[in-house]
Amino acid sequence: MQGALHRLRDGNEIVCRVQTDLGVETAYVLCAPVVRRSDWGALVPKLHIPIQLQGEAHVLLMSQLVAIPAKQIGPAVGDASAWRDEIVAAVDLLVSGF
Template sequence: MSQGNILRLRDGDELVCRVQTDLGLETPYTLCAPVVPHTAWGSPVPRLHIPILVNETPCYILMSQMVAIPTAQLGAPVADASAWRDEMIAAVDLLVSGF
């Protein structure tokens, strides 16, 4: 599992994007952001809701909704958002620092 992997949760159909970097060690929780179809979310917030295609479906990575999920609940990768790493880091900076 790598930063930017989009994963399906083992107990449902929900998707998450792994935000946490590879630390070289297993952790019981992994920092992730929900990935939802555009149709399931209202107006996106620029710089916090990152638009992405997942298997040809327009989605948002909801960086404003990040959560630590038990690592055991993360399934196999279904897509890759690593090309949006800079946008994810900028969203974390915005949330934490305000710029």
């Protein structure tokens, strides 16, 4: 599901699923890394999206989009769908420049 926050199977990293459900399984899924706010420096407006995960400040790093093998994506640990408009705007900024 788009906006779902997942822990990767091979570690403690968390990613946000950016790719929408296309109705078909794909080998890779477009995701954005999610880090604790305290572990990241200055935020780039419109590309680093502050969110809350389990009551703690985190950041979606839309500037670091990556396609991850679907088999590496583990269980959902949260939901960032409330920030969907910001996520889509960040993708548009990266692709279109505005």
